[in-house]
Amino acid sequence: MSxxxxxxxxxPASIRWSRRLGSIADAWRSLRRDKxxxxxxxxxxxxxxxxxxxxxxxxxxxxxxVNTADNPTWAHPSGSFLLxxxxxxxxxxxxxxxxxxxxxxVGLMATLLTIVIGTVVGVVAGFFGGWTDAILMRITDWFxxxxxxxLAIVLASVLSRSLWTIVFVIGITSWPFTARLLRSxxxxxxxxxxxxxxxxxxxxxxxxxxxxxxxxVTPLILASTxxxxxxxxxxxxTLSFLGLGDPTEVSWGVILNEAREKxxxxxxxxxxxxxxxxxxxxxxxxxxxxxxxxxxxxxPRLRER
Amino acid sequence: MSDAVLALTNVRVQFGGGKVHAVDTVxxxxxxxxxxxxxxxxxCGKTTLIRSVIGLEPLSHGSxxxxxxxxxxxxxxxxxLRRKVQMIFQDPSGALNPxxxxxxxxxxxxxxxxxxxxxPTLVADALSAAGLRPPERFLQRxxxxxxxxxxxxxxxxxxxxLRPRLLLADEPVASLDASIRGEILALMRSYVxxxxxxxxxxxxxxxxxxxxxxxVAVMYLGRIVEVGPADDVLRTPxxxxxxxLLSVVPEIEGMEQQILTGxxxxxxxxxxxxxxxxxxxxxxxxEAERLGFVDRCRGVDLELEPEVxxxxxxxxxxxxxx
Amino acid sequence: MSLLxxxxxxxxxxxxxxxxxxxRGVNLSIEAGxxxxxxxxxxCGKSTIAGAxLRLLPKETEVRGQILLDGEDVYEMKPGRLRAxxxxxxxxxxxxxxxxxxxxxxxxxxxxEAVLLHSKMSPRAARERAQDLLxxxxxxxxxxxKxxxxxxxxxxxxxxxxxxxxCDPQLxxxxxxxxxxxxMVQAQVLALLEELQREKGLALLFITHDxxxxxxxxxxxxxxxxxxxxxxxxxxLVFTDxxxxxSRALAAAFPTIGDMSSRMHPEGxxxxxxxxxxxPSGCPFHVRCAVAIPECATLDVALxxxxxxxxxxxxxVGAAHV
Numbered sequence: 001m002s003x004x005x006x007x008x009x010x011x012p013a014s015i016r017w018s019r020r021l022g023s024i025a026d027a028w029r030s031l032r033r034d035k036x037x038x039x040x041x042x043x044x045x046x047x048x049x050x051x052x053x054x055x056x057x058x059x060x061x062x063x064x065x066v067n068t069a070d071n072p073t074w075a076h077p078s079g080s081f082l083l084x085x086x087x088x089x090x091x092x093x094x095x096x097x098x099x100x101x102x103x104x105x106v107g108l109m110a111t112l113l114t115i116v117i118g119t120v121v122g123v124v125a126g127f128f129g130g131w132t133d134a135i136l137m138r139i140t141d142w143f144x145x146x147x148x149x150x151l152a153i154v155l156a157s158v159l160s161r162s163l164w165t166i167v168f169v170i171g172i173t174s175w176p177f178t179a180r181l182l183r184s185x186x187x188x189x190x191x192x193x194x195x196x197x198x199x200x201x202x203x204x205x206x207x208x209x210x211x212x213x214x215x216x217v218t219p220l221i222l223a224s225t226x227x228x229x230x231x232x233x234x235x236x237x238t239l240s241f242l243g244l245g246d247p248t249e250v251s252w253g254v255i256l257n258e259a260r261e262k263x264x265x266x267x268x269x270x271x272x273x274x275x276x277x278x279x280x281x282x283x284x285x286x287x288x289x290x291x292x293x294x295x296x297x298x299x300p301r302l303r304e305r
Numbered sequence: 306m307s308d309a310v311l312a313l314t315n316v317r318v319q320f321g322g323g324k325v326h327a328v329d330t331v332x333x334x335x336x337x338x339x340x341x342x343x344x345x346x347x348x349c350g351k352t353t354l355i356r357s358v359i360g361l362e363p364l365s366h367g368s369x370x371x372x373x374x375x376x377x378x379x380x381x382x383x384x385x386l387r388r389k390v391q392m393i394f395q396d397p398s399g400a401l402n403p404x405x406x407x408x409x410x411x412x413x414x415x416x417x418x419x420x421x422x423x424x425p426t427l428v429a430d431a432l433s434a435a436g437l438r439p440p441e442r443f444l445q446r447x448x449x450x451x452x453x454x455x456x457x458x459x460x461x462x463x464x465x466x467l468r469p470r471l472l473l474a475d476e477p478v479a480s481l482d483a484s485i486r487g488e489i490l491a492l493m494r495s496y497v498x499x500x501x502x503x504x505x506x507x508x509x510x511x512x513x514x515x516x517x518x519x520x521v522a523v524m525y526l527g528r529i530v531e532v533g534p535a536d537d538v539l540r541t542p543x544x545x546x547x548x549x550l551l552s553v554v555p556e557i558e559g560m561e562q563q564i565l566t567g568x569x570x571x572x573x574x575x576x577x578x579x580x581x582x583x584x585x586x587x588x589x590x591x592e593a594e595r596l597g598f599v600d601r602c603r604g605v606d607l608e609l610e611p612e613v614x615x616x617x618x619x620x621x622x623x624x625x626x627x
Numbered sequence: 628m629s630l631l632x633x634x635x636x637x638x639x640x641x642x643x644x645x646x647x648x649x650x651r652g653v654n655l656s657i658e659a660g661x662x663x664x665x666x667x668x669x670x671c672g673k674s675t676i677a678g679a680x681l682r683l684l685p686k687e688t689e690v691r692g693q694i695l696l697d698g699e700d701v702y703e704m705k706p707g708r709l710r711a712x713x714x715x716x717x718x719x720x721x722x723x724x725x726x727x728x729x730x731x732x733x734x735x736x737x738x739x740e741a742v743l744l745h746s747k748m749s750p751r752a753a754r755e756r757a758q759d760l761l762x763x764x765x766x767x768x769x770x771x772x773k774x775x776x777x778x779x780x781x782x783x784x785x786x787x788x789x790x791x792x793x794c795d796p797q798l799x800x801x802x803x804x805x806x807x808x809x810x811m812v813q814a815q816v817l818a819l820l821e822e823l824q825r826e827k828g829l830a831l832l833f834i835t836h837d838x839x840x841x842x843x844x845x846x847x848x849x850x851x852x853x854x855x856x857x858x859x860x861x862x863x864l865v866f867t868d869x870x871x872x873x874s875r876a877l878a879a880a881f882p883t884i885g886d887m888s889s890r891m892h893p894e895g896x897x898x899x900x901x902x903x904x905x906x907p908s909g910c911p912f913h914v915r916c917a918v919a920i921p922e923c924a925t926l927d928v929a930l931x932x933x934x935x936x937x938x939x940x941x942x943x944v945g946a947a948h949v
Binding site for chain 3: 346347452453454455482483484485486487488489490491494509511512513515516517536539540549550551553554562564565566568569
């Protein structure tokens with residue numbers, strides 16, 4: 001235990017911030033030691049930066065069919081087309097770049113929706129218990145047992161075919177997992193003695209949830225987020241691959257779908273189907289590995305003091 | 306008692322849909338500036354009783370009055386109650402949120418009850434009153450950086466910062482190292498002597514009662530079986546259960562050990578008649594039969610009788626012999 | 628020859644950052660049929676000694692000095708010999724009865740297994756022996772086929788004692804065997820241990836923080852602080868007239884009911900038990916000691932004679948008794 005004596009009483013806010021920054025620094029230090037997590041982080045940052053700067057380095061019109069009539073079709077990778085061209089003469093490399101924007105956007109938005117619904121349902125069910133819990137959990141079970149693909153197909157065909165529909169479909173079908181995870185954690189936190197103490201001090205429900213329950217399940221929410229993103233990206237890919245995506249947007253799933261439909265495999269046009277596949281695997285794997293690492297860094301039960 | 310800080314009347318706490326009688330008809334007063342030790346074995350309902358006083362357990366029956374005002378069980382009533390009644394816990398490590406600094410732990414109650422004053426000063430004063438000096442050294446610390454004794458002092462500081470009239474203490478030193486227990490007990494007693502706060506201390510340790518309590522109440526299977534001034538109850542116990550409890554405390558010399566057989570009793574199966582009779586030495590030795598009141602022990606349930614000397618006791622044998 | 632003899636025992640744990648000296652030079656001997664109590668608080672090294680005697684410590688732990696069990700050095704035994712000695716020479720009863728029993732095996736079976744492994748008995752004889760042992764520790768015969776979780780804490784502790792006695796050891800090491808139990812059940816288990824000790828002539832090394840329990844159960848007492856014995860002698864005298872200021876504080880934590888000097892006067896030590904990884908200089912107790920003199924900060928006092936059969940490690944001791 002250190003023996004230094006602070007010279008004056010610091011303000012509560014400054015104490016809170018210095019400690020919070022300290023614990024973030026701690027988490028970062030232990031994350032740094034995980035090589036796979038660091039590689040994943042680099043991969044994700046690279047994809048993220050590319051997705052953001054794409055509009056500045058290329059023109060969306062360059063991959064519209066009307067503008068590519070002069071390009072060679074099924075061209076091998078070359079100096080002018082880094083990853084070759086497709087059946088319409090469009091650059092595969094540019095499609096991947098623009099596709100990254102769509103895939104990451106859908107992945108992140110769908111995750112946000114999933115986490116928000118899942119957290120609210122899980123925390124409310126776990127904290128209030130009783131009838132609230134019973135009803136919310138039956139609803140959750142109901143969503144859990146709905147076969148995902150048929151529901152997605154029905155929703156995607158009934159609703160307008162836009163990216164937001166895909167976000168909605170993914171969000172509505174994947175929140176039950178987050179809700180169950182959160183509920184079980186809240187059930188355990190709710191029984192800690194410090195929650196009893198807060199009640200004895202006179203804290204109301206909002207205060208207990210806000211100051212005691214949520215902070216203690218935040219690491220789980222964060223880890224759950226990074227593990228949900230890859231699922232959402234894969235789901236978007238699946239839906240687009242099945243032709244249920246937004247027809248006006250290019251995503252990695254759309255590229256794969258078209259490559260399959262136009263017989264890229266038969267023509268041995270590996271530059272057409274391999275790169276989107278590799279991109280998907282890289283991003284999904286990176287999110288998963290980073291999520292695992294974050295989970296062990298942030299979960300106090302897995303971290304040694 | 307008109308100056309009672311806490312008055313319990315026929316309090317019952319039941320669990321499991323009324324099958325488990327954790328607290329079974331308890332009436333008890335705690336006077337201003339008084340330390341009451343509530344002693345008994347685990348499962349006797351002593352912790353449940355104080356948890357129900359502060360609203361951590363539901364009250365099935367009976368009433369609770371604080372400073373003569375009946376306490377409502379709604380959100381507003383409980384909030385008002387918790388301004389006047391505070392609690393500390395057996396396990397100070399578990400009772401502090403590991404993500405909150407010591408400052409936040411102490412300030413939490415002040416914010417909830419909107420206590421007037423400069424918050425950092427109030428927190429620092431509460432910490433130094435609890436013996437954590439200089440307080441600046443502790444404000445930024447987190448619970449896992451403190452020792453067990455220091456954590457218990459933080460809990461005491463946080464509770465006493467609200468200037469309650471009554472402090473409920475659930476086994477306040479049971480989880481602490483033996484050599485520091487005395488300091489924590491002395492600290493608790495100092496709040497009584499200086500501020501006139503009252504304390505109800507739940508404990509299995511009769512030595513603690515001897516150290517700080519003015520009065521002692523002995524609980525068995527959800528009911529108080531003997532209550533009175535600590536000096537009298539601990540030195541001249543009347544109830545056979547109190548006698549047995551005292552006889553197994555190794556520190557008392559010249560008292561013949563009276564080890565009760567059987568396990569700690571089960572509050573979901575309370576015996577008929579006097580609830581202690583299956584383990585009672587007076588019944589087991591045949592004395593009750595010889596004196597002809599064994600049927601009452603087996604058949605007639607009883608509560609605390611009016612005072613015998615300074616004690617009140619729930620025992621047929623005591624009642625008949627006086 | 629002593630049954631158990633510790634000669635200048637040092638035990639050092641390999642921590643993540645540094646070596647942690649848990650036991651720093653302990654000499655202790657136990658004769659056959661002797662009862663010795665080892666008292667101290669968390670981190671004083673008392674449980675480490677129990678583990679060291681039966682070589683139950685983590686492999687990388689450094690053990691220096693000698694541990695002689697019936698004249699034989701425990702740390703030079705071959706694995707087979709060690710296994711035999713662990714049951715027939717010395718057996719150990721731990722605190723957490725639930726964790727020491729296999730949760731998916733019937734208790735009778737667990738005792739039979741121990742008997743069969745270490746003797747040439749027939750399965751039928753082993754079964755009878757298991758019945759006998761359980762009977763002996765007061766577990767009714769119909770409980771032989773129960774699983775550990777079906778029993779109460781007190782019963783499980785009895786099963787552990789029966790298990791420890793399975794191979795008729797000469798020495799029983801009891802490490803906080805009653806700490807988790809209720810007062811009445813604790814009294815039952817202590818009475819059982821005393822009875823077995825008398826009946827079988829067992830030697831008993833009883834380890835606990837509760838000085839009062841030791842005084843009652845053991846003839847001799849050793850008080851440990853910061854990895855060393857700071858006082859030893861006949862238990863009555865160590866408890867009622869301690870020579871070392873730390874023993875005095877530990878004894879005060881268990882006040883004698885009826886002793887007016889402790890009434891309303893809880894006594895304890897300031898500060899916390901020391902961190903074995905970061906011990907104060909000189910006498911490690913001087914930072915908490917009320918009677919420390921300047922030289923205590925530099926002078927590490929060894930045990931000195933403090934009356935007949937008594938020794939204590941304090942500068943003030945020689946002066947009073949010469």
